[in-house]
Amino acid sequence: MSNGIIERFKVGLWHENPGLVQLLGLCPLLAVTSSFVNGFGLGIATLFVLIASNGLVSATRRWIQSEIRIPIYVLIIASLVTCIELIFKAWFPSLDRSLGIFIPLIVTNCAIVARAELFASRNSVGSSLIDGLVMGSGFAVLLVVIGAFRELLGQGSLFARLDMLTGGEPMRGLVLTDGGWLLAILPPGAFFSLALAIAAKNAIDRRRRENRQSAMPRRARNASN
Amino acid sequence: MNDTTVFRGGITLAVIAALCTTMVALTYQLTEARIVANEQAWLERSLQPALSGLFFDSGVTESKIIVPPPHELPGSEAAIIYRVFAKGEPVAALFVVSARDGYAGPIRILVGVETSGTVSGVHVLEHQETPGLGDRVESSKSDWVRQFDGRSLIDPAPGGWAIKGDGGQFDQLTGASVTPRAVIKAIKETLLYFETNSEAIFAETVADTDNKEKEP
Numbered sequence: 099m100s101n102g103i104i105e106r107f108k109v110g111l112w113h114e115n116p117g118l119v120q121l122l123g124l125c126p127l128l129a130v131t132s133s134f135v136n137g138f139g140l141g142i143a144t145l146f147v148l149i150a151s152n153g154l155v156s157a158t159r160r161w162i163q164s165e166i167r168i169p170i171y172v173l174i175i176a177s178l179v180t181c182i183e184l185i186f187k188a189w190f191p192s193l194d195r196s197l198g199i200f201i202p203l204i205v206t207n208c209a210i211v212a213r214a215e216l217f218a219s220r221n222s223v224g225s226s227l228i229d230g231l232v233m234g235s236g237f238a239v240l241l242v243v244i245g246a247f248r249e250l251l252g253q254g255s256l257f258a259r260l261d262m263l264t265g266g267e268p269m270r271g272l273v274l275t276d277g278g279w280l281l282a283i284l285p286p287g288a289f290f291s292l293a294l295a296i297a298a299k300n301a302i303d304r305r306r307r308e309n310r311q312s313a314m315p316r317r318a319r320n321a322s323n
Numbered sequence: 324m325n326d327t328t329v330f331r332g333g334i335t336l337a338v339i340a341a342l343c344t345t346m347v348a349l350t351y352q353l354t355e356a357r358i359v360a361n362e363q364a365w366l367e368r369s370l371q372p373a374l375s376g377l378f379f380d381s382g383v384t385e386s387k388i389i390v391p392p393p394h395e396l397p398g399s400e401a402a403i404i405y406r407v408f409a410k411g412e413p414v415a416a417l418f419v420v421s422a423r424d425g426y427a428g429p430i431r432i433l434v435g436v437e438t439s440g441t442v443s444g445v446h447v448l449e450h451q452e453t454p455g456l457g458d459r460v461e462s463s464k465s466d467w468v469r470q471f472d473g474r475s476l477i478d479p480a481p482g483g484w485a486i487k488g489d490g491g492q493f494d495q496l497t498g499a500s501v502t503p504r505a506v507i508k509a510i511k512e513t514l515l516y517f518e519t520n521s522e523a524i525f526a527e528t529v530a531d532t533d534n535k536e537k538e539p
Contacts, residue, residue, distance in 0.1 A: 163328065166336055170335070170336065184347075188353075191358075280453075
């Protein structure tokens, strides 16, 4: 079983990563990843919404007629996002201020409705919760990586304003240089960073495939030709 | 799809809608008190930069006056004034105004002015300036706004309230001159407003503002 979970994490984080492979939820991905802490905050919020919506959709799937499934998904997801927004406002007020409209806009993240439709509506509650966890982690990790990359390039710092998660005085984080390559934190930087991430993933995948092929016995390769 | 399935679908939707509403209502109940406390704490914390170094014994956030537009303060939105008293005597007024001509929209700033006309502190509350350039007016990103502490319309004279590049006395930010120009202009206009209206500001009784706040 634990082996199965590891396999599913591989799928969510790498092979079918919602952001890198399925290219879902790009609007929040591009808009908020200007720093590590913003990416992390939205990643966690999306992860929780995805787990909870997968669980609820799966739990109610027996009673939902297929004609009205989409309005019901929208209803469930919208309520969950409202709850998450209230929780952020109560416990992480400055992060909520920094993410602004993108917390309520999790509703429109198509990665969530896609998982409800493709997975949760056809699988058991337990399996759907795991699906929410692995897909949500895949999305969150991508947000964090792109956020950290853009912050490092654009501001020359890392982990700035972590106080938005922990409370306390404003922190400037690890400051490496004063200022940086400004373009990285402007909107075009988001597109460049995502493109680099996708290219890197594809390059790694291709190298792996080539390694595997050259490792194959010669006869098998001849047979396949 | 016949009548029964339409009916069943309607019932399902209604039940799920009721469940979801309950869930949101419960979360709201749980978080409401904390959210109100956070908003209040945020307001008090954001006023802090203009209050530091002042001696006062009045509740600051209760002494609020809302000045609806049009007014002579900077900005086209309503301005807010908080008054600070010590033993019933006025100490300072904190202005929340908008610098109209920021690089990307208005910049909401807090300007604290002591009764003597000296700036007690400036803090940028909200802006959409370019990250890495104009956003260094934020006190969490650089100390630029600290250069106004203790200055007034005598030091320097109104003509000196400009960035050095425009022949004034204040530093600009590397790569950004529009943002500092807008902020300095807003501070100067606030000081000029305070010079002519300070008596009226402090004369307004708290009872008056209470009534104003109760209006919807």
